[in-house]
Amino acid sequence: MISDGPETVAIASRQVTVCWRRSARARRISMRIDARSGHVILTLPPRARRDDALALLRSHSAWVVANLARIPQAPRWHDGGQVLIDGRPHVIRHCPQARRGVWIEGEVIHVSGEAAFLVRRLLAFLREEARTRLGAGLDALSRQAGLRPTRLTVRDTRSRWGSCTADGAIMLCWRLIMAPTEVQHYVMAHELAHLRHMNHGPDFWMLVDRLTPHRRMAELWLRREGATLLRDMQE
Template identity: 40%
Template sequence: MGQHILSGNPPVTLILRKSARARRISLRISQLDGRVTLTLPKNVSESEGIAFAREKEDWLRGHLARRGSDQDIALGAILPIEGSDREIVQGTGRRVLLEQDSLRIPGAPEQFGTRAQAFLKQMARDKLVAASDHYANILGKPYNRITLRDTRSRWGSCSSAGALMYSWRLILCPPEVLNYVAAHEVAHLAEMNHSQAFWDTVTEIHGPYASPRNWLRQNGSSLHSYKF
């Protein structure tokens, strides 16, 4: 259907979409790129949809503000790794090096994003395999395999075949948040639902989880603003 600009400071671009399956007007903010999609049922006019967006403008701008602006991985940029801010600095030699307050990346600056992503993916895999092994051993149920993706809507999943999937961006979170997500997905090996029995299983293998769960709800969307 096209686009519409909500005036204001800053202006917000709405991507307008008609859907025969939609039963109501909906607004969705992409956590990957911050795009805002306004979906309209087939019998709803564009003007009705824009009026709906105006009614939700405070909510919309609040979510966009919490997400923050996109941040390129470049020399001098600040990137959270395991919850601690690190400055991107020029490295030497061949290896990317993680230090207490910096990430040293050798090579040409235009390759910093690609090299940082590869380094973080491997780091995430190592941490998530270790955490998944730990909680699976406590639970007494093995998983099948682990894959990493850059998912839009979820931090992890567990299939009925025991395959675990995680977002590699969990390595940007504090370690206790990554561990909670691993425990959450491993608990699905026993309970493929979100019943009270499932949450009891999470508590059994992880312990209290309210704090890391709340951290992810409050801060998780900002982790998608880093562009590699």
């Protein structure tokens, strides 16, 4: 029996966390590293054996260990720690006796309630801030560009910072709220440009460059820092 839950497996003198997946569409056993959780994902066809999947894992142990080592450390949120908002570090202050939820004063973000719920409260606050700030930013840029999406959704995605559907709906990853505003601007411009060009051809990139001056800086920042934002937060 293979469960979907994580399991610790010893390979190459270290412990790795493995998540098992059964897929009716899979034709062979496959393996990937989930950069967000730091887990190894093993996907098996319906009749594949667990032992064969473990053999694949162990035969590629050097690759697994090397790729896990490249994943940045997950952010740790705790009293006195830091969280990024618009790319700027904000000190986390736990206020157990307060009754204001979560609020920002200058470069400090205050979190009320029990310490056990600090990460959960911060996540909820940042998601709501993302809806407000990213929504306002996209609206302003779309008015300036004359490109109006049919709707905006803000979600938690594992790989994409944004997307645009054929019917004009734009999705943005809430974690962009932690990136610099220039990076946010670029991702919005990128998705708005898809309203006119549903491809990544020369005309698309020309439009992106007309909509934002931050393309080069943002692409470099996302390559260097983006993986950290995608990690699951820890206490």
